[in-house]
Amino acid sequence: MTEDYFNYELRDVKMDLKRAIYECSQRGLYHSTKLAELNHSLSSVELEPSDIAKCQQPLEIDDEADTYLLAQSYFNLKEYDRCAYFTENCKSPRAKFLNRYSRYLSIEKKKVENRVDSITPPDPTLQAELQNxxxxxxxDYSARQLDGFGLYLxxxxxxxxxxxxxACDVLVEATHKESSHWGAWLELTSLITDRAKLNSLTLPNTWIKHFFMAHAYLDLQLNDEALEIYGYLQNKGFKKSTYVQAQIAIAYHNKREVxxxxxxxxxxxxxDPYRLDNLDTYSNxxxxxxxxxxxxHLAHHVSQxxxxxxxxxxVIGNYYSLRTEHQKAVLYFQRALKLNPQYTSAWTLxxxxxxxxxxTNAAILSYRQAIEVSRRDYRAWYGLGQTYEILKMYFYCLYYYKQAQFLRPNDSRMLIALGETYEKLEKxxxxxxxxxxxxxxxxxxLTSTLKLAKKGKVSKKERNKKKTFPTFAVVHSQS
Known part of the structure; x- marks a missing residue:
């Protein structure tokens, strides 16, 4: 990695962070939490009073100012419909965004509240509201009237x-218009399916791009590349960042360096003893x-x-699972999904x-829901492979193991499972x-060594006939 890889002044980075935190908080965007963590890690970087003033644009003093403040108070109380009602005719960018964002959150909240179970489709009236x-x-997008936050929404x-x-194209535009909004970058990572797509994106050359690249590499299981970037960012001033340290821990988890x-x-x-982010991974x-x-101890602490x-x-679900109290574990994973139906880890667990x-029927439904939420969750693909293997449906099993191996090409467990399935299919x-x-x-x-040794004994006669040993290749095929 070259020395000019991160050639940004930390003072400018801190100013960007402060401005982004202020703008996000004005719009009810809670992704600013991560920005606040990064900003806190730069506490040794000093700013002039005039610099701080530049980071916070004063609220417009106009006819809508009082309405905006009222609506923002309703939004903070999670009274989204009320917030949307009072900002219905507002024209200022902040108030207009708050109106639409509160409508979106109201729809999502009602979807969760009205859902009878995890399999029931959403209410069609709510889907119609989302379409509207x-x-x-x-x-507004066609008329080019959306700012960076509007594009994100x-x-x-x-x-x-x-x-x-x-969605991907619009998010790239959003990062160009409002480059310091971490929420837009985070949504973009969820739409990247492989390294080729990541490299094809035309992104703004800004300091936050490096955080995005590391996060995307981590999602794509390119853990060494992610660790390299995070290590460099720590050396460049972000050593105290709890976010960066958590990402490094996840990379070690992915590499099976337990x-x-x-x-x-x-x-x-x-x-940061009261930080709950990523503690489910720690419990795993x-x-x-x-x-x-x-x-x-961890389960008791997070519960408090x-x-x-x-x-x-x-975390509590994992604790009960370790105690082999599986029904109680399921109960807590179901609670997690009531709080957030899009939480992939809970579906898989x-x-x-x-x-x-x-x-097996309930397991298959859970794994399929996990894949619906995130097709990059290799554990769900692998779990489906194991389930169909138990049911002796080996062609189904082969498909799901191939998907898991595609996502984790250097994980020996996926390859051995795939090999055992080929054996059962006499390939x-x-x-x-x-x-x-x-x-x-x-x-x-050393499971592969044992398998190869056994195969060597079985295929001795065949090798004598062919006089050559079969050419070995990487299995990357995807059904």
Whole structure:
């Protein structure tokens, strides 16, 4: 990485952060929390009083000022319909955004409240309201009347309507118009399916782009690249950032470097003991290591901090799972999904619990819901493969294992599972290729070595006939 990779003055970065935090808070955008964490990590960087004044544009003194302040108070109390009613005829950019954003949040809130169970489709009247909001935003978009925040809102509405290509294009525009709004960058990462698509995006050359690239690499399981960027950002002034440290811990988790991930999360908890973000991932690590005492302490702690957070429900669910109380674990994962039906991890973990309870139908439904929310969740694909393997439906099983292996090409577990399925389908050469690849990427349990040894004995006569050993190749095929 070259020395000019992050050639931005920290003073300018801090000014951008302060301005973005102020603008986001004026519009009720809670993504500014991460920006505040980054800003706090730069507490040693001093600004002049005149610089701070530039970061906060005063509220317009006009006929709408009082209406805006009233609507903002309703928005903060989560009275979204009330907020939308009072800002219906407002023309200023802040008030107009607040009107549309409160309408969007009202629709999403009602979808959750009206849903009988996780499988029931949303109320068609609410879907019609979302379509109407989309039409309204599209008119302003065509007339080029949307600022960076308006473009962000338009993109998330398009995403909800499954217009993903349009949503991606609009989000790229949003990052150019309002480059310091982290929410737009975060939504963009969820629409990137592979490295080629990431590299094809035309993004603004700004300091926050590096945070975005690292986050996107992490989502795409390109963990070494993500760690390289985060390490460099720490050296350039963000060493105290709890967000960066949490991302590094997740990268270690993805790389299956469990001890490093646990120690990083442990240090993070000491720095910010009331931070609940990503603690469900920490609980997964403690679960894998069967550290029952530590997991019990974590579950007790998060329950005292906030009982009604999805992370809290997942941590407690993992605790009950480790105690083999699977019904209680399912109950807490269901609570997490009532709080946030789009929380992928809870769907996947609930699928695991149903598998333990031998309820394959419920497990399949849970894993499928996880994939609906995020097609990049390799654990859900892998879980589906295991479920169909138990049901002896090997062609289905092969498809899902291929998807998991595509997402985690260097994970020996996916390759061994794929190889075993090929064996059951009597495709021995394909199985050998998978085992050899698993061995070459580093199979810590040496399962691939044992499989190759057995295959060597079975296929001895065949090798004598052919006089050559079969060519090994990487299995990257996708059904």
């Amino acid at each position: 909001l989309s039409v309204e935003l599209r008119c 338009y993109s998330i509405v398009l995403k909800k309507l499954d217009l993903l290509k349009e 001890e490093l991930a646990i120690s990083t999360f442990s240090k993070l908890q000491k720095l 690590l403690l679960y894998v290591r069967e550290l029952r005492l530590e997991l019990a 901090v906030d009982k009604y957070r999805v992370e809290t429900c997942c 609930m699928g695991h619990e149903y598998m333990e309870m031998k309820n 021995k050469e394909d199985a050998i290729k998978c085992y050899y690849k698993a061995f070459s990427v580093g199979d810590s349990e």
